[in-house]
Amino acid sequence: MEWSEKTETVPAEEENTAVVNTAESGLQLTCSVDDMLTYANIHNGAHIVRDICLKNVSETDLDHLLIRISSSNELTEEFKLGIEKIKAGEELHFKNLNVPVNAEYLAALTERSSFRLKVGIYSGDHLLVSETTNVTALAFDQWPGLQYTPELLAAFAMPNHPVVTGMIQLAAGYLEKWTGDPSLAGYQFEDPNRVKSMAASAYAAIQQKNITYAEPPSSFETFGQRVRLADAVLDQHLGTCLDMTLLYVACLEAMGLNPIMVMMKGHIFAGVWLIDGSFSDMIMDDPSQLEKRMSRGIHEMVVVECTAMCAGKSTSFDEAVALAEHNVSDYAVLLS
Known part of the structure; x- marks a missing residue:
């Protein structure tokens, strides 16, 4: 990841x-x-x-x-x-x-x-x-925040947690309803649209849980914060943007996909490779490389606003994608 x-x-x-x-x-x-x-x-x-x-x-x-x-x-x-x-x-x-x-x-x-x-x-x-x-x-x-081994934030996703298994089983139900095939086969179909449908099914599964959004503390990315792990988010029905992103990328990874986390000033959201790809470095600090892979001509990646899954918003997957794409294109706030 x-x-x-x-x-x-x-x-x-x-x-x-x-x-x-x-x-x-x-x-x-x-x-x-x-x-x-x-x-x-x-x-x-x-x-x-x-x-x-x-x-x-x-x-x-x-x-x-x-x-x-x-x-x-x-x-x-x-x-x-x-x-x-x-x-x-x-x-x-x-x-x-x-x-x-x-x-x-x-x-x-x-x-x-x-x-x-x-x-x-x-x-x-x-x-x-x-x-x-x-x-x-x-x-x-x-x-602890970006000051200490920031790449280890991925360790909090925990795709093998039993509650994540339950979530992707729920996602498989959505996938079967939409496509007629519940298979969570990673990149085996070699079809970016299939991967996007899988990402949308994980989004719908989490959205069904009606998790309430919680405001993170100020400057959480610098000084860190307590993380609600997947079981805590689903048990408490409460999550920050960081908690929601970690839960979502855990589901994507459990499906056999390659997720990413995109961190901006005071905010974090997720994305997923539509092809079986990855960046060469664990931490990619050039926003243009992200935007390039999201462009219509290449279409190798999609990003998703994870707080849009929270209760009371009724935001569709495509709308969540549009929100995240807007953030990525805003170079005034992206850190590079």
Whole structure:
């Protein structure tokens, strides 16, 4: 799954980088540690410790050192790594260390929690130099915004969730009514119109649930927000533009289609490839590339305003497409 990002350039990830004063032993320690941690990060193989740089600024070789990484709570298990030798003047880097993270602890978090992560360099039991970083662990359903690994927003769609299976079964009923064939066969028909009908059936299935639109907090794309996962949206009958978009793309992906998410200032909506295609990058920040594939002559993609599915609007699928197309063509607000 891909999504089209918006304007301002933001770092893909925020890290704490701290330089410790040189210890008496002549060791200098620099650590790069993510200061924000989510279950989605860990589930997708992210490393909390990006880099440990150890430099021997003394004139003496140092032997048999030990890196020890520990946290102030049960979030991580103690990590140890031996260093046989660091020569005088030598600089060593230890990148993307596999520090064990308690995924069950993260998944159970219902509110953000802060803890301290300590990196220490030891000779035997003697601590030579250390650095402690403050890290925030977010609730399992909290998206931190564009400042932290924005591509992991897709992890909240959850196309394999049982409630999504129920939704696409409902969509198959609409598809059979319209076309005589309920098959959710992805791109096997090699027919863009069939794919568009599938996208419309998912839209109709969600619209049938009469979900009430909820206003997202201000600047949600910068500072993030709590996400209602698919089961919560359908149980509470309440959803923001982000919640509705994630539910919709989950249904599309469960059908075997390639959805996208399009983010603009203060808003997000969805789209789907009408052919079995994708962008070359996970995050596409050129709105013209999106508009090109939507043009009548090419017709490789369609975009959909997901809040149009909410209760009280009675907006047709084609009308929702027109609303989203208008947003895409408005370069004054699209971020690139």
